[in-house]
Amino acid sequence: MNYLNKVAAIIAKDVAAELRTREMLSSMGVFSILVIIVFNFALELTERNIIETATPGALWVTIIFAGMLGLNRSLSVELDKGCLDGLLLTPVDRSAIFLGKALGNALFMLAVEVVVLPLFVVFFNVPFVQPWVILVVVLGTFGFAGVGTLLSSMAVNTRAREVMLPILLFPVAMPELIAAVKATSGAMMGLPVSEWRQWLNLLIVFDVILVTVSFMVFEYVVEE
Amino acid sequence: MKQAKGRTGTVLAVASIVLVIISLGLVFLWAPTELTMKEVQRIFYFHVAVDWVGFLAFFVTLVASVMYLRTHDRKWDIVGMSSVELGALFLTMGAMTGSLWARPVWNTWWTWDARLTTVAITWLVYLAYLMLRGAMDDPQRRARFSAVYGIVSFVTVPLTFASVFFLRTIHPALFAASSAAQGKMQFETGLGSAKMGMTLTFCVVAFTVVYVTLLRQRIRLEHTADRVARLQQELVA
Numbered sequence: 001m002n003y004l005n006k007v008a009a010i011i012a013k014d015v016a017a018e019l020r021t022r023e024m025l026s027s028m029g030v031f032s033i034l035v036i037i038v039f040n041f042a043l044e045l046t047e048r049n050i051i052e053t054a055t056p057g058a059l060w061v062t063i064i065f066a067g068m069l070g071l072n073r074s075l076s077v078e079l080d081k082g083c084l085d086g087l088l089l090t091p092v093d094r095s096a097i098f099l100g101k102a103l104g105n106a107l108f109m110l111a112v113e114v115v116v117l118p119l120f121v122v123f124f125n126v127p128f129v130q131p132w133v134i135l136v137v138v139l140g141t142f143g144f145a146g147v148g149t150l151l152s153s154m155a156v157n158t159r160a161r162e163v164m165l166p167i168l169l170f171p172v173a174m175p176e177l178i179a180a181v182k183a184t185s186g187a188m189m190g191l192p193v194s195e196w197r198q199w200l201n202l203l204i205v206f207d208v209i210l211v212t213v214s215f216m217v218f219e220y221v222v223e224e
Numbered sequence: 225m226k227q228a229k230g231r232t233g234t235v236l237a238v239a240s241i242v243l244v245i246i247s248l249g250l251v252f253l254w255a256p257t258e259l260t261m262k263e264v265q266r267i268f269y270f271h272v273a274v275d276w277v278g279f280l281a282f283f284v285t286l287v288a289s290v291m292y293l294r295t296h297d298r299k300w301d302i303v304g305m306s307s308v309e310l311g312a313l314f315l316t317m318g319a320m321t322g323s324l325w326a327r328p329v330w331n332t333w334w335t336w337d338a339r340l341t342t343v344a345i346t347w348l349v350y351l352a353y354l355m356l357r358g359a360m361d362d363p364q365r366r367a368r369f370s371a372v373y374g375i376v377s378f379v380t381v382p383l384t385f386a387s388v389f390f391l392r393t394i395h396p397a398l399f400a401a402s403s404a405a406q407g408k409m410q411f412e413t414g415l416g417s418a419k420m421g422m423t424l425t426f427c428v429v430a431f432t433v434v435y436v437t438l439l440r441q442r443i444r445l446e447h448t449a450d451r452v453a454r455l456q457q458e459l460v461a
Binding site for chain 2: 147150151154157158159160164167168170171172173174175176178179182198199202205206209210213214217220221223
């Protein structure tokens with residue numbers, strides 16, 4: 001098996017496990033809807049100008065909260081019954097395990113976003129289902145899932161377990177979130193790309209740097 | 225060997241005290257009074273110095289983290305942890321001195337300027353690092369995870385700065401009120417500005433020496449704690 005096949009096998013394993021239980025996706029999906037409803041009342045999302053300034057932020061808070069649920073779940077199931085040890089015993093490079101888990105997590109987040117983006121369109125009448133917004137969401141998701149997978153594999157090994165992840169992840173993901181919110185808002189308002197290109201660039205830079213660093217240091221997290 | 229170590233500590237401690245006293249003299253007696261902000265501006269020298277140390281400490285942690293992952297030597301874990309503790313302390317002092325200055329000059333304690341936001345995020349990273357350490361018992365794992373977090377979080381700090389910097393360039397009014405504009409004000413007047421620059425440089429050096437002194441003490445304390453733990457184990461066994 002070559003490297004990519006190994007990565008694909010790990011993703012397939014996570015997808016198969018999820019399709020049998022549907023625990024993660026259903027909880028992420030329902031949770032996202034709840035967050036959207038809370039935002040609607042907390043921010044009074046009825047006036048046009050408030051909707052335009054607040055929805056990009058609301059979208060990303062929804063995405064990262066749901067993502068956080070998925071990330072915690074993805075690594076804590078591996079820890080139960082020694083699945084992670086089993087995974088580490090397989091003749092697979094550690095970085096392939098990281099890539100497989102991270103891409104799997106990104107996939108679950110994207111699945112939730114497929115529901116969340118149209119919901120924003122329905123509830124707030126904002127043009128979120130369009131190529132530029134989708135590109136920004138996909139870029140943001142990959143970066144978040146990448147560094148999130150690394151930090152989650154650390155968090156589940158601490159005494160505080162799931163509680164630890166947001167504390168570790170939020171400060172690190174901050175530049176990505178700022179860039180993602182700004183790029184989403186630029187794309188949503190239909191501004192020419194040149195006006196919000198810097199945010200898109202920052203998002204790409206974040207993805208490349210953070211995912212590379214996570215990829216490189218992951219082996220130190222799982223070595224025992 | 226042991227004696228030589230003790231002597232370095234004493235020299236550093238004395239040097240810190242002397243340097244800080246001299247910098248107090250420079251800041252309050254020698255440096256000219258700034259034209260628009262008057263006496264309030266004098267806090268700037270300490271503010272820049274402690275914030276500089278706050279970020280220097282983070283860099284030291286990065287180096288120690290990389291070294292730890294390469295060598296797995298407990299020594300580097302101790303350096304990284306000690307530096308984070310001190311960094312958190314100095315950034316807190318930086319935020320406090322900054323607020324004291326900002327209240328009369330900007331008429332607010334806090335604003336979401338690029339530097340302020342970056343400092344806030346860095347401070348949260350320090351806190352997360354310390355909480356992560358607190359949540360683990362196995363020393364080897366604690367050292368490994370801390371080193372990994374030290375590296376990953378250090379990488380995002382410049383990105384945070386870039387992101388907030390862009391944010392504010394879109395709103396020029398907000399950015400004009402930031403410390404960059406204020407820095408320009410200070411160094412515009414001839415001889416006075418030279419004195420100000422020298423005072424600032426001296427303060428930065430003085431606080432860096434204070435940091436090195438404290439770091440060294442903190443590292444020694446941790447090594448001693450390790451030895452006590454070892455002795456305890458031996459006694460029990």
